[in-house]
Amino acid sequence: xxxxxxxxxxxxxxxxxxxxxxxxxSPADRTAMTPQNLTISKHYPHSLRVQTSGGAETxxxxxxxxxxxxxxxxxxxxxxxxxxxxxxxxxxxxxxxxSVRLSSLSKPLFGATFTVDMETAWTLTKTxxxxxxxxxxVKSSGTATMGDAFAGVTRLRMALEAATRNNIExxxxxxxxxxx
Amino acid sequence: MQKFLKLLALLGLVASLTTGCAVNxxxxxxxxSANLSALKTMYVKKIADDDNTYTLIADKLRSKxxxxxxxxxxxxxxxxxxxxxxxxxxxDITMYMLELTITIRDPKTDFPLATGNSFHTSLTRLSxxxxxxxxxxxxxxxxx
Numbered sequence: 001x002x003x004x005x006x007x008x009x010x011x012x013x014x015x016x017x018x019x020x021x022x023x024x025x026s027p028a029d030r031t032a033m034t035p036q037n038l039t040i041s042k043h044y045p046h047s048l049r050v051q052t053s054g055g056a057e058t059x060x061x062x063x064x065x066x067x068x069x070x071x072x073x074x075x076x077x078x079x080x081x082x083x084x085x086x087x088x089x090x091x092x093x094x095x096x097x098x099s100v101r102l103s104s105l106s107k108p109l110f111g112a113t114f115t116v117d118m119e120t121a122w123t124l125t126k127t128x129x130x131x132x133x134x135x136x137x138v139k140s141s142g143t144a145t146m147g148d149a150f151a152g153v154t155r156l157r158m159a160l161e162a163a164t165r166n167n168i169e170x171x172x173x174x175x176x177x178x179x180x
Numbered sequence: 181m182q183k184f185l186k187l188l189a190l191l192g193l194v195a196s197l198t199t200g201c202a203v204n205x206x207x208x209x210x211x212x213s214a215n216l217s218a219l220k221t222m223y224v225k226k227i228a229d230d231d232n233t234y235t236l237i238a239d240k241l242r243s244k245x246x247x248x249x250x251x252x253x254x255x256x257x258x259x260x261x262x263x264x265x266x267x268x269x270x271x272d273i274t275m276y277m278l279e280l281t282i283t284i285r286d287p288k289t290d291f292p293l294a295t296g297n298s299f300h301t302s303l304t305r306l307s308x309x310x311x312x313x314x315x316x317x318x319x320x321x322x323x324x
Binding site for chain 2: 054103106119121137
């Protein structure tokens with residue numbers, strides 16, 4: 001009994017360590033997905049409602065994902081910080097509605113340097129007449145190396161957050177090129 | 181003790197190189213502005229190094245009543261939509277399709293009108309044909 005215990009204890013310790021290091025994934029963080037220091041010279045005097053779809057929650061056995069509420073919050077934060085629109089509204093009473101659909105997400109399974117590729121579909125609609133002001137596919141990628149994080153799950157999350165940040169930045173810059 | 185350290189190093193390596201545990205999932209989404217039933221002609225754009233997936237996609241779309249052509253060149257100008265895809269393969273005793281993403285796009289703007297994705301790990305692996313069927317069916321399930 002003592003011998004069995006002595007043999008299994010190291011194995012259990014190793015398993016616990018592996019779970020701690022690799023573990024299972026955590027979702028992309030909304031703050032880390034928000035582009036920082038995004039400079040946009042245009043400031044529309046309108047209110048905006050943001051809607052997101054196509055994202056997924058990060059399950060206990062899954063790799064990191066971007067959830068719809070987190071993507072929405074990251075876009076809203078970026079709009080507020082850049083002052084692209086005057087206000088963000090919830091519900092259906094905004095001057096414009098921005099719909100961002102996560103269309104595809106390509107994540108690596110194994111490796112040292114992780115690159116995540118992302119594509120989103122951005123649609124900006126004027127609420128009063130339902131006219132479409134912008135309809136655009138936005139493609140981005142994000143990379144994280146061993147220098148960023150040792151644990152693979154953390155590195156993947158960082159690459160995912162970088163891809164999302166890049167995507168939001170490109171999308172908002174495309175909106176800023178319009179004349180609303 | 182040496183065995184223990186070897187095992188520890190191996191587990192550390194695995195933890196550092198892999199991205200997490202694996203699951204199965206199947207999703208489909210259609211842009212609110214898209215009307216899939218109005219898309220009668222499609223072009224499946226074959227990716228390099230693909231032997232058969234593009235023909236499976238074309239055949240499945242034909243079963244939905246769509247007139248489909250395919251090739252690796254740029255899409256002809258007279259189609260209602262262009263279909264692109266990404267297939268990921270994995271080896272576990274034999275090769276199997278781990279993940280498939282199919283996107284139906286506006287031929288003029290490249291805008292993704294609809295997307296479907298299926299991800300099945302080894303124990304619940306599906307044949308390429310079954311993967312294609314699952315993805316396309318999920319896309320049309322979400323259509324108007």
